[in-house]
Amino acid sequence: MYLSFYGFKDEPFRLTPDPRYLHLSEPHQAALTALLEGIFYRKGLVMLTGPIGTGKTTLVHAALQVISDRKMPIKSALLFNPVLTRDEFLEMMLEEFEVSCSSSSKPRRLAALHQMLLDTQRSRGTAVLFVDEAHLLSAELLEEIRLLGNADTHDGKLLQIVLSGQPELLTIMKRKELSALHQRIAARANLRPLSMPETGVYIAERLHAAGQQGTSPFPSQTLETLHSFSGGVPRLINLICDGCLALGFRTQQNTIQPDMAEEVAGSLGLALPSVPASARDVVRAPIWQRKAAHSAATDDAGPAFHRAQGNGNNANPPKESAPEVVSAQSVLMLGKNSASNVPSDRAANQKTAVDMLIEAMKQNRAVARGAQ
Numbered sequence: 474m475y476l477s478f479y480g481f482k483d484e485p486f487r488l489t490p491d492p493r494y495l496h497l498s499e500p501h502q503a504a505l506t507a508l509l510e511g512i513f514y515r516k517g518l519v520m521l522t523g524p525i526g527t528g529k530t531t532l533v534h535a536a537l538q539v540i541s542d543r544k545m546p547i548k549s550a551l552l553f554n555p556v557l558t559r560d561e562f563l564e565m566m567l568e569e570f571e572v573s574c575s576s577s578s579k580p581r582r583l584a585a586l587h588q589m590l591l592d593t594q595r596s597r598g599t600a601v602l603f604v605d606e607a608h609l610l611s612a613e614l615l616e617e618i619r620l621l622g623n624a625d626t627h628d629g630k631l632l633q634i635v636l637s638g639q640p641e642l643l644t645i646m647k648r649k650e651l652s653a654l655h656q657r658i659a660a661r662a663n664l665r666p667l668s669m670p671e672t673g674v675y676i677a678e679r680l681h682a683a684g685q686q687g688t689s690p691f692p693s694q695t696l697e698t699l700h701s702f703s704g705g706v707p708r709l710i711n712l713i714c715d716g717c718l719a720l721g722f723r724t725q726q727n728t729i730q731p732d733m734a735e736e737v738a739g740s741l742g743l744a745l746p747s748v749p750a751s752a753r754d755v756v757r758a759p760i761w762q763r764k765a766a767h768s769a770a771t772d773d774a775g776p777a778f779h780r781a782q783g784n785g786n787n788a789n790p791p792k793e794s795a796p797e798v799v800s801a802q803s804v805l806m807l808g809k810n811s812a813s814n815v816p817s818d819r820a821a822n823q824k825t826a827v828d829m830l831i832e833a834m835k836q837n838r839a840v841a842r843g844a845q
Contacts, residue, residue, distance in 0.1 A: 475722035482684030486711040486718070492535035494682055496667075496675040496707070501528060504662035508536045508635055512547070512601050515629035516659035517622055520607075520646070521637040523664025526708030529637045532664070533603050536635070546598030548589065553605045559617050566602065590624055590631035601633040608638035612650060619654040666705030672696060675707065676714060690721060690729050698731040701745055702738035713737050 476484070485494075497505065504521055511519035523529050533551070540547045550569030557565065563582055567574055574585040593600050604610065604618070624631040636642065640663075646655045667675055673696045680689055691699070691714070699717075703709035716737035717729045726733070738745075 485679040485683035486715040490531040490534040507662040517630040520661045526706040527664040548600040551603045607636035608642040672700040698734040
């Protein structure tokens with residue numbers, strides 16, 4: 474509709490979880506590093522949380538893209554609807570992992586899954602299960618996941634599990650009956666809304682990825698309005714920006730003015746939060762998300778991710794000891810070495826998770842350009 478008017482080759486603010494449009498702000502960069510380290514180092518269970526619309530699903534798809542581009546045998550499965558029974562969950566896992574089992578018997582299905590996990594490890598690879606919307610998992614399914622995660626050898630975990638969900642997942646995991654699962658969380662990451670400067674960079678990056686050249690249609694005053702109405706939530710930013718570009722095309726305006734952003738936000742039912750001028754750069758979620766965001770921040774504060782520590786005898790380990798804070802620039806081994814035989818002088822063959830993602834994005838864009 475407005476692509477040719479603004480000189481785009483693609484829609485810059487579509488809502489699909491396209492890794493090409495992943496914005497690696499500080500928390501997203503740290504979260505991606507946590508996911509990839511958990512997978513490549515066979516840590517077992519990794520948990521990713523964040524308010525609605527902060528990019529959890531996009532991050533999961535980015536991790537899937539990165540691991541699929543590596544020249545090592547990695548089997549992956551993505552369950553995007555976890556509202557299932559135990560039998561349905563196992564059936565979907567087998568389907569996603571492409572494990573053949575003609576029997577409907579649970580023991581035989583588990584045996585077939587375990588054989589696949591062993592075969593993958595013997596080929597110096599690993600298997601990873603991504604569960605999106607994990608806050609919707611029942612207590613029974615969470616227990617099933619714990620039991621599946623028990624599959625390991627002396628070389629490491631056979632199955633890597635990534636639970637991605639809204640901040641409610643943090644509260645769920647603190648239940649007494651889930652203490653055994655909670656103690657198995659090897660790494661965790663928490664996403665937050667974007668700050669005002671991050672919002673500007675986020676929009677600029679998406680415009681550039683869509684082929685925009687020259688001056689941005691969103692001046693600084695409009696960016697402030699966009700951030701105020703969206704609260705820095707990427708999904709809401711996308712909705713408002715897409716609506717603004719459509720409105721700009723209809724009215725034939727090359728520059729999106731603040732009042733246009735207000736009009737679009739109003740049509741989406743977004744109210745303007747009361748934010749003092751001195752606090753405009755402070756990260757804020759929309760009014761209906763602040764309680765959840767505050768809960769997430771108090772449980773897993775900051776943009777870095779925490780490695781679970783302690784002896785595992787406490788149901789709430791984060792409150793008992795200060796967790797190790799790992800920077801977003803922590804490195805990953807990209808060779809064929811498994812977690813059990815990583816050499817001590819591995820720095821020569823390491824790249825950051827961000828490097829890996831950028832390489833994958835460049836490859837995809839090169840293929841896309843060649844197809845045009």
